Amino acid sequence: MTPRNASFEKALSLLRFVATGTRDLPTLAALSGLPTATVHRYMKALVEAGFLYREKRGHYHVGLGLAELAAAFDLNMVLPVAGRPYLKALAKATGKTAHLAVLEDDMVTYLAKEAGRDAAVYTLENAQLEAYCSGLGKVLLAGLSPDARQKYISNGPFVALTAHTITEPGPLAQELDRIAQHGYAMDDCEVYDTLKCVAVPICNSRGDVLAAISISGAADDFTPDFIDLTRQRLQQAAQDIARKLGTNNGISQ
């Protein structure tokens, strides 16, 4: 009467519990609210499907089969198609240029671009740029693990593109810390003298930074109010894109 694939959802919920930590059957039963017999049947099916691996009594782990399926997930292919409508909307709403990018080999790779009314920005999709000087780049660097971030910073030198470019390791490290804390980055004429930009990260449900989106345009238009509104818009869009990709496994709405 109400087809909801309850069966599949139950299996999924068990999968999630196991992904959270290895558990025994009665514990899983308690956590999921399902009777032991039912949990047992599901676990058996999950193990047979290769989604779980049963080490021993009371110890289930996520299995290779799941990892193999997930290997078909291609972020760089899925991100631009999922993000483009949001970039379009942002470009329209702000009148400025919207970008979506990921970090690859410490370089920013631009995956999608939507120009605004004032097309003051010259970038190409699939182009690569240095990370330390742009808003997108700094957000992405701020999402790196402490180790990787440290390694990047010690790998300089950082060439000055304008008088505002951050070129010293110390200040750059501080800037990245601040960005990680506040959840967004500014580019204050660090690439071009007349260009500013606001950037925010796109995160998965664990909070890992997967990609970033930004709005850039003529420096004069970036008033405090505009910056604030744009940041909010970007953050909303970033969240929507993440959800569209299937983050947080439908736990929340």
Place this chain on the structure above:
Amino acid sequence: MTPRNASFEKALSLLRFVATGTRDLPTLAALSGLPTATVHRYMKALVEAGFLYREKRGHYHVGLGLAELAAAFDLNMVLPVAGRPYLKALAKATGKTAHLAVLEDDMVTYLAKEAGRDAAVYTLENAQLEAYCSGLGKVLLAGLSPDARQKYISNGPFVALTAHTITEPGPLAQELDRIAQHGYAMDDCEVYDTLKCVAVPICNSRGDVLAAISISGAADDFTPDFIDLTRQRLQQAAQDIARKLGTNNGISQ
């Protein structure tokens, strides 16, 4: 009457089809043998769960939610526990020492060891060794992508540990090609003068090399017959370990 979680298996089969290539609903229906209405219901559930991402009409992709769950899969934790019983059996059957290892940063990391009767081998679990000179190392190198393999080879130098160690890039490249083709490697006294070894890869269902297992011992005992029998035993074990971890998603028995 026969609880088989058919529902879950159907969802899984659809997942696999999507992982294989983006498809439209009627195609999926044809491939899976299920009616369109049913496929539709499943796809909806899969998308809601974040396992799939629907780009547009006829274009489904593997979703972030699946990738996130799979992130909980830890090969280095699961491999040794899954492999140990097989190593034990191999050590007992051959009387020699069995190893299980993975490649990390171009170095062989030993994850598990089971000593045979003649404990002629001195390794430690979790120790790291150079890859170019051991059977395990060569099997793992042979499983690298052509690019990565080339990069490794050009990164020498390869220090000679015995008169038999392969130290030249050309012969090493040839050796790796041969290993990739034949599916197993020999260590002919390349680490110690009196030590030989047979090694085979553990692969996932796509054929990617995940890890390797080996049998090593006194060189004199490695007669052609012994080598052949040992190789067969190793290959069987490698296959069993992969299956135990949940490869090939229960497609075959």
Place this chain on the structure above:
DNA sequence: TGAGATAATCTCAATATATGAGATTATAGC
């Protein structure tokens, strides 16, 4: 090594749930 405790497994009738043919609606392509 064995007794006690706890986890895994099995069975089967009751019943909630998935099913799918067919009609309808949305969307793409031209």
Place this chain on the structure above:
DNA sequence: GCTATAATCTCATATATTGAGATTATCTCA
């Protein structure tokens, strides 16, 4: 705007899931 094709919905029916309880396997620790 028209046509072809994909997506979606409905609902009576068949069927697979369910789970309490009994049984068996497996650990733990004296």
